[in-house]
Amino acid sequence: MELSDVVATSHTVAATSSRTAKVEALAACLRRASEDGPDVVEVVTAHLSGVLPQRRIGVSWRGLQGLPDPAETSSLTVEDVDAAATAIAAIGGSGSGATRSAAVRGLFGRATADEQAWLRGLITGETRQGAGDGVMLQAIAKAAAVPDAAVRRAVMLAGFAGPVARAALAGGVEALEALTLEVGRPLRPMLAGSAPDVAAALATLGGEVVVETKLDGIRLQAHVDNRTSPGSVRLFTRTLDEVTDRMPEITEALATLEVETLVLDGEVIALGEGGRPQPFQVTGARTASSADVDRLRAEVPLTPFFFDVLHLDGADLLDEPAHVRWEHLARTVPPAWLVPRQSTDDPARAQQFFTDLVAAGHEGVVVKDPDLPYAAGRRGPGWVKVKPRHTLDLVVLAVEWGSGRRKGWLSNIHLGARDAETGDLVMLGKTFKGMTDEMLAWQTERFRELAVGDSDQSDWVVRVRPEQVVEIAFDGVQKSTRYPGGMALRFARVLRYRDDKPVSEIDTVQTVRSLSGW
Numbered sequence: 001m002e003l004s005d006v007v008a009t010s011h012t013v014a015a016t017s018s019r020t021a022k023v024e025a026l027a028a029c030l031r032r033a034s035e036d037g038p039d040v041v042e043v044v045t046a047h048l049s050g051v052l053p054q055r056r057i058g059v060s061w062r063g064l065q066g067l068p069d070p071a072e073t074s075s076l077t078v079e080d081v082d083a084a085a086t087a088i089a090a091i092g093g094s095g096s097g098a099t100r101s102a103a104v105r106g107l108f109g110r111a112t113a114d115e116q117a118w119l120r121g122l123i124t125g126e127t128r129q130g131a132g133d134g135v136m137l138q139a140i141a142k143a144a145a146v147p148d149a150a151v152r153r154a155v156m157l158a159g160f161a162g163p164v165a166r167a168a169l170a171g172g173v174e175a176l177e178a179l180t181l182e183v184g185r186p187l188r189p190m191l192a193g194s195a196p197d198v199a200a201a202l203a204t205l206g207g208e209v210v211v212e213t214k215l216d217g218i219r220l221q222a223h224v225d226n227r228t229s230p231g232s233v234r235l236f237t238r239t240l241d242e243v244t245d246r247m248p249e250i251t252e253a254l255a256t257l258e259v260e261t262l263v264l265d266g267e268v269i270a271l272g273e274g275g276r277p278q279p280f281q282v283t284g285a286r287t288a289s290s291a292d293v294d295r296l297r298a299e300v301p302l303t304p305f306f307f308d309v310l311h312l313d314g315a316d317l318l319d320e321p322a323h324v325r326w327e328h329l330a331r332t333v334p335p336a337w338l339v340p341r342q343s344t345d346d347p348a349r350a351q352q353f354f355t356d357l358v359a360a361g362h363e364g365v366v367v368k369d370p371d372l373p374y375a376a377g378r379r380g381p382g383w384v385k386v387k388p389r390h391t392l393d394l395v396v397l398a399v400e401w402g403s404g405r406r407k408g409w410l411s412n413i414h415l416g417a418r419d420a421e422t423g424d425l426v427m428l429g430k431t432f433k434g435m436t437d438e439m440l441a442w443q444t445e446r447f448r449e450l451a452v453g454d455s456d457q458s459d460w461v462v463r464v465r466p467e468q469v470v471e472i473a474f475d476g477v478q479k480s481t482r483y484p485g486g487m488a489l490r491f492a493r494v495l496r497y498r499d500d501k502p503v504s505e506i507d508t509v510q511t512v513r514s515l516s517g518w
Contacts, residue, residue: 001036003076003111005029006047007118010127013048017422019135026139033078034143034169043082045165049136050127053082053162055241057089059104061124061449061465068105070113081107081119126465133504135423136161144168146176154179156377159186159240181316183225183261186236188377190265190308191505192366192385196515198354199347201367201384209367210322211350212341214385215305216280216363217269218287218500220247222304224254224262231255239502245290249297250304259332260313265374266306266339276361280496288499307339307366310374322382323370343370358388389473390515392417392489392507393498396468397427399447400461402440410444410462411435415472415492417485420508425466426485428512434473434493443497469498469506477515485509 009029013022026048033044046053084107091100108116121127133155140161141151146168154164154176167175181187195201202209219238226232233251235244244251250268270278270286278300286300309329310317317325330338340357344350354365364387372382394415402411412432416425435443450464473495480488489512 001033001040001044001078002074003078003081003115004074005032006044006078007115010048010118013135019138022135023138023142026136027143030139030143030165030169038166038170040078041169042162042166043078045136045140046160046162047078047081047122049133049161050122050125051160052085052122053160054085054089057085057123058091058100059088059123063101063104064108064120064123067116068109070108070116071110072112074112074115076107076110076115080110085123124465125467133161137164140165140168144172146173150176156188157181159188181263181311181318183263183311184223184232184234186221186223186240186242187263187310188240189219189221189238190375190377190383191379192383193379193381194511195367195384195386196390198351198365198367198386201365201386202345202347202350204384205367205369205382208343208345208370209350210326210341210343210370211353212307212366212368213305213339213357213362214364214366214387215267215269215339216277216361217267217283217305220250220264220266220268220304222250222254222262222264222266222306224257224259224264226260237500238505239500243287246287246293247302248293249302253304257332261311262313262332263309263311264306264329264333265308265310266304266337268302268304270300271303284499304337305339306333306337307341308374310376318374318376320373321371322368322374325374326370354386354388364388390475391495392472392474392512393469393501393505394428394472395425395466395503395506396447396450396464396470397425397466398461398463399443400430402432406432406440408444409440410447411440413443413470413494414461415470415489416466416506417509417512418503418506420510426509427483428485428509429480429483429488429492431472431489431492431494433491434495439494439497446497466503469501469503471495471498477512485512487513 009025012025016022030041033041043053088100088103111119137151137155138148141148150173151164151168155161158164158179167179195204221236223234233254234242235247235250236242247268270283272278282300286296286302306329309325309332312328312332317328342353357365364385367384369382394417396413397416398414399410400412402409412430414430415428417428419426447464450467452463452465472492474489474492476490477487478490
């Protein structure tokens, strides 16, 4: 399939605000792709979702500077781009930088100006066309003439839209139903809703609940497969990125379990003296790269904690009640790996558990319904998280140069939430509070890398690519005509930057509005 066809479809989708028109354009393109075979369908679906099937290929925005002049005519196919991305991702060793640069130039030298711009956005994750998960899954259903529900369930278990499109267009509903949990392939994690306090969380679920420790670590999905290769372990983050080589102590520990196949859901965290959790940044830095992992392992060892089991010895447990899954979990992993929890229907007891956990340095609690199944890929009704303050995960849209003692640093950040109906990013206000000197130095470098256009101090406001998620604490929401969302956060302050969370999972405008009680 010609790359120009995919690029044209992307432009068509970006140019309309109509969800129906977006779905129609995407579905038509997927049908054309299916004429070239299921492999092409899978790649085209990924590209039109704004991601590479290879995920990351080691090429940054900076690595895409100084590209060759564009080609006069289009000659690239989708298969060419996929093969080039696979080859670039495999480059390593001595001289890899120069080899990778040459390969990138070779690919871009065959692309027209329009294709170069589009490929740059695809590789850096900057593609913004309003074809998020909801739209793409509808398009797959339409292209294959299958029910939306079948596509949604399949993508929860397959993790990515590409394999689901491949199955749907090649084999219809029957092929989609054959997509089940596969050990070694990550599935989308279940997510939690939010409540302002413990009492509200208990009232939401009703009856006896389980109040579970919310750890401030990195979400971890662990796959163990001893069927053909004893000790085979693969680890994935909440964004489905593989991090196996970054956590050798975790893989070694899991390899000792006496199981045939196993899929666990949990967290990994760096603990300090007395078992007190280290700040999130410590765990994040420890798991950010596989470079010098032996030294980091010695200096900042990681500890696993698991709160769910999704598969055990050939049996999928997703549809089992939570209490049944927890019973299997307790029999499978050592007690020290279990997330502390307690059962209760007493708000006072639950509140004391919450208070004690926060005092011990933990993030809060997750209140869970013990009778519900695992809702892969969704904010299921059975999980409600409670933190000791109002927080939101937002995205940075722009940043301003500081003044006074902050002169020379990028300081005041512009905050955006996602509109759940349109997919647009909507500004909710600004903040410069909560930033240490270390954070200011880091974000100055980070946002200069993400800058759209020049980032020198001649422009007071620097627009950035909306890729950096930030966790914000605030005291309330107030109406405001100053910002596009019609509201602003009161006393917003930065808690931390979230490199572990994609922009697709930031909080929505609708969530923020509901917190105001309007």
